[in-house]
Amino acid sequence: MYTFPIQYHEPLFRPPSEGRSLIIQITLGCSWNKCSFCEMYTSKSFKARKEEDVFTDIETFLPYASQITKVFLADGDPLVLSTPRLLRILAKLNETFPNLRRISTYASPSNLSRKSMEDLILLRENGLSLLYVGIESGDSEVLEAIQKGETYQTTIEGLNKSKEAGMDASVMIINGVGGLHLTKQHALNSAKVLNATQPKFASTLVLTAHKGLEHYQNRYKGEFIELTNSQLFQEMKLFMENLKLEHTIFRSDHASNRLVLKGTLGKDKDRFLQQIDEAIANPEGDAIRPVIPGY
Numbered sequence: 001m002y003t004f005p006i007q008y009h010e011p012l013f014r015p016p017s018e019g020r021s022l023i024i025q026i027t028l029g030c031s032w033n034k035c036s037f038c039e040m041y042t043s044k045s046f047k048a049r050k051e052e053d054v055f056t057d058i059e060t061f062l063p064y065a066s067q068i069t070k071v072f073l074a075d076g077d078p079l080v081l082s083t084p085r086l087l088r089i090l091a092k093l094n095e096t097f098p099n100l101r102r103i104s105t106y107a108s109p110s111n112l113s114r115k116s117m118e119d120l121i122l123l124r125e126n127g128l129s130l131l132y133v134g135i136e137s138g139d140s141e142v143l144e145a146i147q148k149g150e151t152y153q154t155t156i157e158g159l160n161k162s163k164e165a166g167m168d169a170s171v172m173i174i175n176g177v178g179g180l181h182l183t184k185q186h187a188l189n190s191a192k193v194l195n196a197t198q199p200k201f202a203s204t205l206v207l208t209a210h211k212g213l214e215h216y217q218n219r220y221k222g223e224f225i226e227l228t229n230s231q232l233f234q235e236m237k238l239f240m241e242n243l244k245l246e247h248t249i250f251r252s253d254h255a256s257n258r259l260v261l262k263g264t265l266g267k268d269k270d271r272f273l274q275q276i277d278e279a280i281a282n283p284e285g286d287a288i289r290p291v292i293p294g295y
């Protein structure tokens with residue numbers, strides 16, 4: 001991991017699969033910063049970093065230039081920056097790191113919808129090829145309750161637009177995020193969004209109230225009743241049963257997942273359903289991971 005020698009503006013987050021990437025902060029925080037479940041950037045005000053500071057950070061890694069093959073742009077939603085500004089940063093990365101194979105970032109469906117198709121194609125042609133999109137749910141009522149600022153429709157539009165521009169997406173769904181009242185529609189509509197967008201990667205994690213359940217309930221618009229483990233597995237089962245994916249690499253192996261699923265959908269769907277059924281039948285069995293403190 002290339003974390004030395006620049007000074008990051010903490011807290012710093014990146015997807016698990018970017019563990020060996022160079023992280024460059026081009027914005028700080030998240031311009032939305034309202035999602036009920038998210039505490040990632042609540043300690044920061046959103047701002048774009050000065051271009052000269054970003055360039056200085058990039059140049060600091062010149063001694064390691066040939067080793068750097070992947071770059072992740074942080075923080076929460078760098079795509080709020082104008083396309084010309086993003087293109088200047090991508091050009092700087094490409095000229096500094098001759099072996100660069102992939103540039104990735106977090107993105108929201110709205111970020112993607114606000115860019116023109118021409119802009120998205122230009123960004124992809126200049127190396128931005130993978131987007132991590134936390135869609136959380138495909139259900140508009142759940143999205144409203146968690147203050148995501150997206151709907152079923154905007155999520156599909158944003159994801160399909162980036163796909164048409166040639167970018168890959170890694171999408172994430174939160175098991176249990178809508179609580180007991182909305183569990184069925186959360187499962188069904190999340191599956192529908194994935195079916196309509198056929199992302200390259202998909203994953204689920206389990207809702208974790210980092211500041212306590214009451215804090216989450218206060219930020220949730222409506223009555224939130226937390227799912228039991230067994231109800232979380234039932235929700236996963238309904239979601240999985242309704243997925244019609246052609247070739248999506250699927251992972252539910254985040255620290256919050258008590259049942260680990262890894263494979264490719266659709267080929268591994270029956271195996272996943274069998275694993276979920278076993279978890280429902282034996283929620284304290286060997287296949288179930290213990291709760292990890294903090295998750």
Ligand code: SF4
Pocket residue numbers: 030031032033034035038039040041076108134
């Ligand atoms: S858009 Fe992402 S980073 Fe911003 S508040 Fe929501 S979940 Fe957190």
